[in-house]
Amino acid sequence: MIKTTTHYNERLYKALSQIHHIETPQLISVTEQMATANPFRFYQAGKAYQGERVYWTSTDQVFTLVGIGSAYTLEAEEDRFNTIQQAWKALMEEAVIDNPYESSGTGPVALGGFSFDPHDHSRTAWEDFPDSKVSIPMFLLTKTESANYITVNIMVHPEDDIEDIYQFVTQAYQEFLEGGTSIDEMPSIIGKEEIQPLEWKDIVKQAAHDIQSGYMSKVVLARELEVNFDRDVNIVSVLDALQREQQQSYVFAVESGDSCFIGATPERLVKVDNRELHSACLAGTIARGDTVEEDQALGEELLHDNKNLQEHDFVVQMIREAVESCCDQVQIPSEPVIYPLRNLQHLYTPVKAKLRVGYTILEVVEKLHPTPALNGYPRQEALSYIREHEPFDRGWYASPVGWFDYKDNGEFAVAIRSGLVKKNKTVLYSGCGIVEDSMPEAEYEETAIKFLPMLNALGGRT
Numbered sequence: 510m511i512k513t514t515t516h517y518n519e520r521l522y523k524a525l526s527q528i529h530h531i532e533t534p535q536l537i538s539v540t541e542q543m544a545t546a547n548p549f550r551f552y553q554a555g556k557a558y559q560g561e562r563v564y565w566t567s568t569d570q571v572f573t574l575v576g577i578g579s580a581y582t583l584e585a586e587e588d589r590f591n592t593i594q595q596a597w598k599a600l601m602e603e604a605v606i607d608n609p610y611e612s613s614g615t616g617p618v619a620l621g622g623f624s625f626d627p628h629d630h631s632r633t634a635w636e637d638f639p640d641s642k643v644s645i646p647m648f649l650l651t652k653t654e655s656a657n658y659i660t661v662n663i664m665v666h667p668e669d670d671i672e673d674i675y676q677f678v679t680q681a682y683q684e685f686l687e688g689g690t691s692i693d694e695m696p697s698i699i700g701k702e703e704i705q706p707l708e709w710k711d712i713v714k715q716a717a718h719d720i721q722s723g724y725m726s727k728v729v730l731a732r733e734l735e736v737n738f739d740r741d742v743n744i745v746s747v748l749d750a751l752q753r754e755q756q757q758s759y760v761f762a763v764e765s766g767d768s769c770f771i772g773a774t775p776e777r778l779v780k781v782d783n784r785e786l787h788s789a790c791l792a793g794t795i796a797r798g799d800t801v802e803e804d805q806a807l808g809e810e811l812l813h814d815n816k817n818l819q820e821h822d823f824v825v826q827m828i829r830e831a832v833e834s835c836c837d838q839v840q841i842p843s844e845p846v847i848y849p850l851r852n853l854q855h856l857y858t859p860v861k862a863k864l865r866v867g868y869t870i871l872e873v874v875e876k877l878h879p880t881p882a883l884n885g886y887p888r889q890e891a892l893s894y895i896r897e898h899e900p901f902d903r904g905w906y907a908s909p910v911g912w913f914d915y916k917d918n919g920e921f922a923v924a925i926r927s928g929l930v931k932k933n934k935t936v937l938y939s940g941c942g943i944v945e946d947s948m949p950e951a952e953y954e955e956t957a958i959k960f961l962p963m964l965n966a967l968g969g970r971t
């Protein structure tokens with residue numbers, strides 16, 4: 510249980526009292542430090558806000574955000590990154606913020622993400638997820654290595670009664686802090702189906718051929734795996750399993766309407782902390798070995814394999830170009846290293862730089878997305894190819910998912926190794942980089958391994 514203090518209620522009341530005769534809605538945000546906090550219990554306690562919860566933890570698993578409810582939601586279709594940035598800026602200029610803490614990710618924070626391709630509107634499964642959606646949660650838990658914080662955000666409207674809001678928030682707050690119930694058991698899998706695997710191999714063959722003829726240099730092609738359960742999927746138990754099993758990965762869940770987009774991705778798009786920028790190139794894959802020797806031999810093979818080095822190199826080239834256009838002191842090692850995960854190992858090149866004054870994290874996201882790790886190279890040719898040949902809408906798969914705060918710090922991951930959960934049905938996504946030497950069967954096997962993190966967490970290991 511988390512203990513709150515009277516002091517906090519006083520600060521909340523004081524912040525609310527600062528609102529007099531407003532003509533437009535205004536955000537109030539009050540942050541308090543907590544002695545202890547359990548992110549899963551906090552998430553579970555927010556059950557009444559199902560459809561408006563977000564979970565996020567960084568790859569080192571020492572930074573976690575849990576958002577419950579929505580004080581305000583920003584969505585945009587046209588010029589989506591810029592439109593959201595402008596709306597956010599306007600909202601922050603008017604906001605009443607009481608946050609005595611320095612920690613990034615406290616105070617007003619927006620959590621959410623974007624679709625892969627706003628020009629692909631063959632939605633179907635993705636009707637709950639617009640092209641962009643970030644929310645400022647009503648209740649935000651921020652857990653860092655050394656401290657826990659709770660931020661309450663409230664949008665006050667001109668006609669609102671301050672006393673009513675105060676009563677509502679303090680009561681809801683107390684209920685939250687009591688914590689949720691224990692984690693439910695996972696339901697059982699009753700059916701599992703790979704969607705059109707043979708057709709997918711044909712598309713891969715065709716793509717390798719089109720690359721050899723010079724249409725483009727690389728394209729990432731994905732496929733789907735449908736999993737059905739005897740009852741509704743319990744999001745917290747999947748998060749719990751992902752977090753235990755997938756070290757070195759961002760574990761996330763974004764609920765929207767009746768659906769939840771969930772996964773454990775190793776791929777960072779960008780992190781900005783006090784203008785220090787980190788990005789990553791992660792592409793090129795091989796299996797893990799059964800013994801240490803076999804594992805190392807596979808790693809060595811990957812580090813010298815031309816096909817995988819090529820897949821990786823397109824990512825490095827493009828990210829370098831994007832980062833150099835908005836940063837100084839860009840540092841990118843000339844050779845990749847191995848990034849080991851539970852089920853596979855990748856080629857990895859870290860990127861570090863100093864973000865120039867005047868650039869926001871969303872501007873960087875716009876420049877970087879989609880990288881050739883999930884799209885291809887050149888960008889437009891690969892995007893058109895995916896639109897034309899992949900027989901489904903990617904929705905938010907392979908897209909930026911993350912957060913940013915009012916001090917312009919934030920982090921976005923690339924949401925791969927993920928799936929869309931809707932009640933008792935889940936669709937998983939897995940893709941791989943096709944270059945001129947790609948072999949359909951080997952790429953098929955690679956996507957099969959990439960399904961495993963989600964499949965295992967759902968209880969579907971065979």
Ligand SMILES: C=C(O[C@H]1C=CC=C(C(=O)O)[C@@H]1O)C(=O)O
Nearest residue numbers: 792793794882925939940941942
């Ligand atoms: C597109 C995916 O992986 C990308 C990230 C790392 C390695 C990849 C590869 O080797 O093909 C992919 O580019 C996915 O997992 O769905």
Ligand SMILES: [Mg+2]
Nearest residue numbers: 793794941942
């Ligand atoms: Mg690959």
